[in-house]
Amino acid sequence: MQDCYEAGLQTSMVVRSPTYIVPTEYVTHPLSLGAYDGGVEAADKLFNSIPTCIDAQLSRGLFGMFGSLEPERYAGLKKAGFPVIDSNDPSQSLISNLLETAGGHYMDVGGAKVLEEGKVAIKALVEPVAYTPSGLKLSDGSIVDTDAVVWCTGFADKNVGEVAEEILSSAATTEEVSDETGEPHLGPREIASRIDNTWGLDSEGEIRGMWKRHSRLDNFWIMGGFTSQHRWHSKTLALQIKAALEGILPPAYLDTPSAKPSGACL
Incomplete structure (x- = not known):
């Protein structure tokens, strides 16, 4: 404007x-x-x-x-x-x-x-x-x-689960797929359906779904946010991945999966 x-x-x-x-x-x-x-x-x-x-x-x-x-x-x-x-x-x-x-x-x-x-x-x-x-x-x-219209309506994809399928593949499948070894792998749609909701806060007042393990999907993390969050959480995320590779990563804390009412904390 x-x-x-x-x-x-x-x-x-x-x-x-x-x-x-x-x-x-x-x-x-x-x-x-x-x-x-x-x-x-x-x-x-x-x-x-x-x-x-x-x-x-x-x-x-x-x-x-x-x-x-x-x-x-x-x-x-x-x-x-x-x-x-x-x-x-x-x-x-x-x-x-x-x-x-x-x-x-x-x-x-x-x-x-x-x-x-x-x-x-x-x-x-x-x-x-x-x-x-x-x-x-x-x-x-x-x-x-008017001769031109400029839309400035914000972001519609703050929940990564809603766009993950498109990001991962344009050819989604509803079935598990296998690689050349015959081992089953989840297709883009199955991965997207298992991703926890992102952004907003959970019932403990912490950011949902970012930089942490997901409740129904192993070995999958999501990074996002502004620059200081990238710097800070890249370290905690790297520690999680390293611990998983070393076999010493403890079970994830999953006691607060629900979203809090908007504005109840903030």
């Missing part, structure tokens, strides 16, 4: 639902990810070694404190018609957006000011329902004439 405006294009934004807006300086503050200015190894340990639930509560409190110091920061944006949620809302947790919904927030790198100043038109709390010869029809019956 901001790039379109700066390129000289007449731009409109369709905002389907209220959006949590987080100023970049909240995230880069020394009490937040700005801790990485003091060293990568120490910051990785700080952010990855505490339970996710506790991390979420701490970050929500921190951002809430920042928001309380400037309660009217996005008043102009609200006046312009954008349904903004800010860090003064106690129900908001950036970690919940990152781990549970894979979206629903905007990291404000300047786009909010462009909207506030009316440089980009806003169509709020409506959804596109159809294309028209000249643009889009929205759920309120209005028509937006």
Whole structure:
């Protein structure tokens, strides 16, 4: 949106639902990810070694404190018609957006000011329902004439099990397959059906299905997330694989397979 405006294009934004807006300086503050200015190894340990639930509560409190110091920061944006949620809302947790919904927030790198100043038109709390010869029809019956439509609707494949079959093979089978030795092997569909759900939190408040063994599938791990998680969990994952190869990997802890209610912890 901001790039379109700066390129000289007449731009409109369709905002389907209220959006949590987080100023970049909240995230880069020394009490937040700005801790990485003091060293990568120490910051990785700080952010990855505490339970996710506790991390979420701490970050929500921190951002809430920042928001309380400037309660009217996005008043102009609200006046312009954008349904903004800010860090003064106690129900908001950036970690919940990152781990549970894979979206629903905007990291404000300047786009909010462009909207506030009316440089980009806003169509709020409506959804596109159809294309028209000249643009889009929205759920309120209005028509937006446009030469191009850019969809920015987030991620739909946060649960790896839903896309694993496609990733593993385009020729799925419903039966076990065998290699040249005659040993049975699971096909892509069987593998996908045995993968635990990923992302979101389990009933103990920990991330589901990532960097750990799966309850119905041996010798299968999934890596994902942001860079610090890659650095941190690649070590724990490597230790699991090494222990399995050495025959000393203990049984997996599988007492909490269910998902927790969304927002109950974060």
